[in-house]
Amino acid sequence: MRVEFATEPGHPGEPNEDFVVAGPTTLVLLDGVTSSSDNGCKHGVPWFVERLGTALFTHSCGRPDRSLAECLHDAIEDTSALHVDACDLGRPDAPAATAVVVRVVEDRLEYLVLSDSTLLIERDDDLTVVTDDRLGVVGAAARRRRNAHPPGSPGYLTAHQEYADTVRATRNVPGGHWVAAADPAAAGEALTGGLALGEVHAFAALTDGASRLVDRFGIGDWDRLMTTLRHFGPAELLARVRAAEASDADGARWPRGKVCDDATAVWALI
Structure with missing residues (x-):
């Protein structure tokens, strides 16, 4: 894979709760679920997302014999063990994240999507959109x-x-x-699938801060977004998201909980 990505916090100087890591055969993208500081965890969402993302990448790369859902199960279990003694992980607002994983195993492209991040897979004249609604x-x-x-x-x-x-x-x-939080059973609720590697030309993974250009603002469609990524790259996509947000700074045109959100876009050629 040839992978390019861009990521930005919702506001300069604030923590970015997105996390992305890629290797020759595997991509992991997480979007931390923002919660109050009084969420039962003394570490916070960025800490949780970095450790969950690292564990998920390690399991996905190192255990091709296990499904991506099983790898997510193991990563959640590992991450919970790091702070179960110091934090209240039973609270519904404990740190959590969405997840997208793409992995190449021999002649197959495997994927997993949990919660509202989006995966776009380009095949010949077909564009597959995988999102958990x-x-x-x-x-x-x-x-x-x-x-x-x-x-x-x-x-x-x-x-x-x-x-x-x-x-x-x-x-x-x-x-x-469902989101990836403290209970590994959530991994069993992820959307998963696989495609013959020879059918796939490219894919894109987007946190909801990047996908909002299409699914929230309705500026173009998924095909147009893929064209932007192909010809101009992920940084240009994020620039267009920020321009749209700035044009509606009071949220009157596109009502939304966050005027600007952490945004990450990944573009990969196979």
Whole structure:
């Protein structure tokens, strides 16, 4: 694989809760789930994401005999063991992350997607979009109620708290949405698949801060986004995301919980 990526925090000087690492056969992309500092963990989301991402890359590279879901299970288990004695990992707002993994094993391209990051796979004239929309489904009604109010208004803030409470209550429970947190059982809920390597020309992995150009703002489609990556690279994609965010700084056109979000885009040629 030839891999290129760009990543930026939502605001300069603030921690970037995204994490990306790539090797000759494996890519791992995580997006930390922002939570309050009082989340039961003394280490914080960036610490969690770096360790989970490192463990997931190690397992995915070193154990081609195990499925990517099994590798994620083992990585969550390893990471939880690092701080289970010092932190309250049973809380629903404990540090967590979305995950995308792509791995080449012999003549197969394997992938895993958990939560709302997006994987795009280009094959001949076909573009496969893999994204886990369960978060969007469980939060849809509360999000509509929030977005019915002017951003920053008392009604908006009250409805946003309702949305946040809904997301928290439905995290990693049957019928809800799933993220990589403390319970390795979440790995079994990931979307997984495989393709013949000879069919694949390129792929892109995006955290939701990068994919929002298409799935939140509706600026172009996935094919256009892939064209941007192919001809101009991930940094240009992030520049276009930031330009769109700046054009709607009050969130009136595109209501959203974060005006600017951490954003990471990965482009890989096979």
